[in-house]
Amino acid sequence: MMTEEKPHILIIDGMALLFRSFFATSAMGHFFPNAAGVPTNGVQGFARHTMTAASVFKPTHMAVCWDMGAHTFRNDLYDGYKANRPAPPEELVPQFDMARDASALIGWKNYGEKGMEADDLIGSMIAHWDGKAEITVVSGDRDLLQLLRPGVNIALIKKGYSEYDIYTEDRFVEEYGITPLQYIDKKAFTGDTADGYPGVKGIGPKTALTLIKQYGSVDGVVAAIDELTPARRKRIEDGMDMLMLSRKLAEIHCDLEVEASLEEMPIPNYDDNVKQTLEQLGYSLVMRHANSLYVTN
Structure with missing residues (x-):
């Protein structure tokens, strides 16, 4: 048939x-x-x-x-x-x-x-x-x-x-080496200059991809924040509120x-x-x- x-x-x-x-x-x-x-x-x-x-x-x-x-x-x-x-x-x-x-x-x-x-x-x-x-x-x-x-x-x-x-x-x-849904988490870190939200200051596209590939998501990175280098940890801790907000803004x-x-x-x-x-x-x-x-x- x-x-x-x-x-x-x-x-x-x-x-x-x-x-x-x-x-x-x-x-x-x-x-x-x-x-x-x-x-x-x-x-x-x-x-x-x-x-x-x-x-x-x-x-x-x-x-x-x-x-x-x-x-x-x-x-x-x-x-x-x-x-x-x-x-x-x-x-x-x-x-x-x-x-x-x-x-x-x-x-x-x-x-x-x-x-x-x-x-x-x-x-x-x-x-x-x-x-x-x-x-x-x-x-x-x-x-x-x-x-x-x-x-x-x-x-x-x-x-x-x-x-x-x-x-x-x-x-x-x-x-990209990540799934399409993980693209949202990448943008949470990098922000979007065209849309006017910054993400996490000091975290660029390469670092964002590395973090997402290793830890799977924004929540995964935050849960494992003690494993990060001191510099990355400080950037993320300092930008935590904007990180979470940026993820909401990035998600369709x-x-x-x-x-x-x-x-x-x-x-x-x-x-x-x-x-x-x-x-x-x-x-x-x-x-x-x-x-x-x-x-x-």
Whole structure:
């Protein structure tokens, strides 16, 4: 008897692709304003990335996950979380809503959870479909590597629209020498300068990996702290509070209630009506990209 093939869900980290697309083009002064003079460069880049990913990975279903506002539970845990990031450029601000609207117009299902990051929603979707679907996540965020497991690939976007640095669980373990979940413990020690939390001062990536490989986790290191060299012991003892807080900040929450069904995540048809609407909204680059990737229905 033939076994039924599992669905393949493509999950897009919408905000990551929007930001990457905006800065890649704005650096060259390209904003592609629409008829009302509103920039569209981030929206169009996001849509082109997403269309390309659907063409490359050939999923059976797809979803786009979004951050829903700048403030999340991590800001409540630590005032400095992402506090060092500058405010988004004024040319980007209107494109947040425009990107979600364009995504829905094209036929992609949008998901977002107030007070949580897209990472948490992506992690929860992976947990929800664990063992029941193959999953490919497209993002530019290496934090998502902690979500790797059998049946899950993380495709990190590179330069251009069709090059990806694809991680599987096996590749991660071979490259880092730890499990994907232990990546959280590594970040607890090293912190994350982009997200604005320091980890333990004086503990760099190599030392963090050494400690995790030997003791298994943050808790394992703390339990064996008397075995460490005096210098490492002092650094960790001095930074203990931030170590524990950094681990909470680094961990992607995978326990959100996911109200998603395969029926609401179909692969859309990029037909003439969609392309005409994209053209009318000033998204001509997206329309041409669709024409280059898909046969008109």
